[in-house]
Amino acid sequence: MRGAPGRRFYARPGMRSFDVGFAVLRVLIGCWLLWRMPRPPGGGPRPPVTVVVPARDEARVIGRALASVTPQLGPDDELVVVDDDSSDGTGAVAADAGATVVVPPPRPDGWTGKTWACAAGAAAAPNPVLAFLDADAQLEPGGLDRLVTTQTARGGMVSTYPYHDVPRPHEKLSAFFNTISLMGTDAFTPVGDRRRANGAFGPVIVVDRADYDALDGHRSVAGEVLDDVKLAQRWAAGGRPVHLYGGRGTSRFRMYPFGLRDLVDGWTKNFAAGAGAARPATVVLISLWISLLVQSLWWPVRAALGHGDAPAAAGLYLVVALQVWWMVRRIGSFGPVTALLFPLPFVVFLAVFARSLVLTALGRPVAWKGRMVATGGRGRGGTPSDPP
Numbered sequence: 001m002r003g004a005p006g007r008r009f010y011a012r013p014g015m016r017s018f019d020v021g022f023a024v025l026r027v028l029i030g031c032w033l034l035w036r037m038p039r040p041p042g043g044g045p046r047p048p049v050t051v052v053v054p055a056r057d058e059a060r061v062i063g064r065a066l067a068s069v070t071p072q073l074g075p076d077d078e079l080v081v082v083d084d085d086s087s088d089g090t091g092a093v094a095a096d097a098g099a100t101v102v103v104p105p106p107r108p109d110g111w112t113g114k115t116w117a118c119a120a121g122a123a124a125a126p127n128p129v130l131a132f133l134d135a136d137a138q139l140e141p142g143g144l145d146r147l148v149t150t151q152t153a154r155g156g157m158v159s160t161y162p163y164h165d166v167p168r169p170h171e172k173l174s175a176f177f178n179t180i181s182l183m184g185t186d187a188f189t190p191v192g193d194r195r196r197a198n199g200a201f202g203p204v205i206v207v208d209r210a211d212y213d214a215l216d217g218h219r220s221v222a223g224e225v226l227d228d229v230k231l232a233q234r235w236a237a238g239g240r241p242v243h244l245y246g247g248r249g250t251s252r253f254r255m256y257p258f259g260l261r262d263l264v265d266g267w268t269k270n271f272a273a274g275a276g277a278a279r280p281a282t283v284v285l286i287s288l289w290i291s292l293l294v295q296s297l298w299w300p301v302r303a304a305l306g307h308g309d310a311p312a313a314a315g316l317y318l319v320v321a322l323q324v325w326w327m328v329r330r331i332g333s334f335g336p337v338t339a340l341l342f343p344l345p346f347v348v349f350l351a352v353f354a355r356s357l358v359l360t361a362l363g364r365p366v367a368w369k370g371r372m373v374a375t376g377g378r379g380r381g382g383t384p385s386d387p388p
Helices: 013-033 062-072 090-096 113-123 143-154 169-183 209-214 217-221 227-237 260-268 271-277 280-304 310-331 336-340 343-362
Strands: 049-055 078-083 100-102 129-133 137-139 157-161 204-208 242-246 251-253 366-368 371-373
Touching (some): 013 280, 013 310, 049 090, 049 113, 062 078, 062 090, 062 143, 078 090, 078 113, 090 100, 113 129, 113 227, 129 143, 137 143, 143 157, 143 204, 157 227, 169 260, 169 280, 169 310, 169 343, 204 209, 217 227, 280 310, 280 343, 310 336
Parallel strands (some): 049 078, 049 129
Antiparallel strands (some): 129 204, 137 251, 366 371
């Protein structure tokens, strides 16, 4: 019922109590989904490891990745860079950095570029542990030992979500993509490892070579754009545990330093499929938390139009901003301003997620590193000249 002209409308006390209680519930849901951010414990001796870096047109960034790895290599360790048909001298940069450069044979139908490159790197790596590292990721000092000793002690797959360096304004727009990606794995709730993780993080994956061969490695996920998620599910189905960690102190990366278009296309190519890979109950919880964000934007608008309680709207906005800050400061170098102005990265998240859903529904790919990449989770193995 609308109040008289010139008067604000306030909900009945019972309705106001429900709104407050529902908001508190959703704040607690957000806390549950991202309660903990453990780091690989490490410790003890480790076996030799081969670090495999798949790279396509990464000459501008791969030097930093390799420079972070080479000081940590032992006498029996190896560093292998797979030059995936680069056109910018990536292989030469890698060779100058002391890496063994592998040029794979032509990619067969049914494989994505990354899975084929990873398989080629693994084939050239005889060591008992394999560490797959993206070309835009870096290992912190001591990170390699920590990752390998954790895998040796705990078995299965070890994967970290690298700490996200976001120095430029457009990079901070990844805040909610990072946050919701972590929520969707079910690995960072209070129950932790007592519930099987749903996926892994492609930038840093460490596995036992014997497990990799027994489970058919990247061949088992040859056509998957979400190879990290599917690889982890393959490990779990094979009875191997999957251990996920936060990357701070172990690994870090810059995902999209070269502009907003890269950020939009990069998140578009797999975010809808990634959301579809989450457990239904987790999707419901994430959706409820997202509805809290929407409400925290809508209430101030209503209050400004004279149809809501301004102090309540301001309080809700502040609570959500504080929770966002609590989350993103553990994920990357997102400053408090990112949290205070969270509506901007949130609106970008909604727009890109909607774009990903539409392209997935239409079966339309996006261009990525000179190839057309499917948005629905399965790669087409296409080239730039292939029709969409």
